[in-house]
Amino acid sequence: xxxxxxxxxxxxxxxxxxxxxxxxxxxxxxxxxxxxxxxxxxxxxxxxxxxxxxxxxxxxxxxxxxxxxxxxxxxxxxxxxxxxxxxxxxxxxxxxxxxxxxxxxxxxxxxxxxxxxxxxxxxxxxxxxxxxxxxxxxxxxxxxxxxxxxxxxxxxxxxxxxxxxxxxxxxxxxxxxxxxxxxxxxxxxxxxxxxxxxxxxxxxxxxxxxxxxxxxxxxxxxxxxxxxxxxxxxxxxxxxxxxxxxxxxxxxxxxxxxxxxxxxxxxxxxxxxxxxxxxxxxxxxxxxxxxxxxxxxxxxxxxxxxxxxxxxxxxxxxxxxxxxxxxxxxxxxxxxx
Ligand code: PEP
Ligand code: MN
Numbered sequence: 001x002x003x004x005x006x007x008x009x010x011x012x013x014x015x016x017x018x019x020x021x022x023x024x025x026x027x028x029x030x031x032x033x034x035x036x037x038x039x040x041x042x043x044x045x046x047x048x049x050x051x052x053x054x055x056x057x058x059x060x061x062x063x064x065x066x067x068x069x070x071x072x073x074x075x076x077x078x079x080x081x082x083x084x085x086x087x088x089x090x091x092x093x094x095x096x097x098x099x100x101x102x103x104x105x106x107x108x109x110x111x112x113x114x115x116x117x118x119x120x121x122x123x124x125x126x127x128x129x130x131x132x133x134x135x136x137x138x139x140x141x142x143x144x145x146x147x148x149x150x151x152x153x154x155x156x157x158x159x160x161x162x163x164x165x166x167x168x169x170x171x172x173x174x175x176x177x178x179x180x181x182x183x184x185x186x187x188x189x190x191x192x193x194x195x196x197x198x199x200x201x202x203x204x205x206x207x208x209x210x211x212x213x214x215x216x217x218x219x220x221x222x223x224x225x226x227x228x229x230x231x232x233x234x235x236x237x238x239x240x241x242x243x244x245x246x247x248x249x250x251x252x253x254x255x256x257x258x259x260x261x262x263x264x265x266x267x268x269x270x271x272x273x274x275x276x277x278x279x280x281x282x283x284x285x286x287x288x289x290x291x292x293x294x295x296x297x298x299x300x301x302x303x304x305x306x307x308x309x310x311x312x313x314x315x316x317x318x319x320x321x322x323x324x325x326x327x328x329x330x331x332x333x334x335x336x337x
Contacts, residue, residue: 086160091265096294098124102309116316147177198227238273247275
């Protein structure tokens with residue numbers, strides 16, 4: 001339920017009402033606005049009838065939250081969320097570019113790539129230490145050694161680094177090394193893993209599953225917020241369709257749909273979205289034009305010899321050229337890069 005209080009209701013009134021909501025076994029939420037306080041009550045909405053809020057002199061209106069994602073939806077939270085990621089932010093009129101190799105392969109490879117993307121103007125780094133590969137025979141990532149490399153390069157360059165966590169048992173160790181967790185497409189509905197990272201306060205980039213609807217993505221994000229972690233960034237990375245010309249079909253429709261339904265920031269990953277480096281630039285520009293809050297993309301210092309996803313990784317000079325081409329588009333759509 002969304003309970004809008006009258007302008008003269010005080011914080012004490014709100015607290016008293018929240019206690020009554022809690023006593024019914026519902027979860028109260030407090031959302032002070034410019035002019036009035038809005039309260040939320042999460043749980044079985046029928047229970048709230050016993051409070052007779054319609055006739056409460058301090059209550060202006062009571063209405064049900066229609067979307068199934070109560071915390072992620074815009075109904076309860078009309079303003080855009082901005083997630084702080086180390087010394088940068090995602091959302092709120094910025095266009096944030098997080099770039100790096102698919103996987104951390106060695107100190108030299110990660111440091112060379114990281115320096116190149118920083119010089120080109122990237123805001124954050126990416127690099128997987130635990131790789132969820134389709135084949136068990138493909139490179140699985142360097143594990144803790146990869147995390148150590150990721151963190152030392154990130155500290156050296158003063159750039160936040162994002163890395164994937166694939167197992168709830170690894171959440172604590174990844175949290176020690178990374179500025180943000182990435183949840184990959186293959187784990188979008190691994191609900192125990194979502195709950196485990198929901199108990200931390202570290203930002204999360206939640207990638208859309210290849211066969212997930214937008215609402216499935218939003219419900220997956222709800223699992224994280226319901227555990228108390230509000231720092232969720234969504235990511236569109238392409239879905240499986242009948243099309244075989246590209247690795248996935250990058251669903252840019254999802255960006256304005258997500259913006260309508262949710263207050264969370266959203267990135268686009270044109271690398272996994274296309275699978276082909278020559279398509280990454282055009283789709284990155286399209287993502288900026290259609291309202292994305294930034295990009296998560298793959299760059300490698302030596303793509304032909306990459307241990308994973310070389311075919312979709314940009315060469316450093318291609319990434320630098322793309323960053324230059326994005327700037328006038330950012331200006332045109334009123335985003336700061
Ligand atoms: C990745 O970012 O390298 C990755 C494995 O992405 P996805 O989960 O979107 O396939
Ligand atoms: Mn990859």
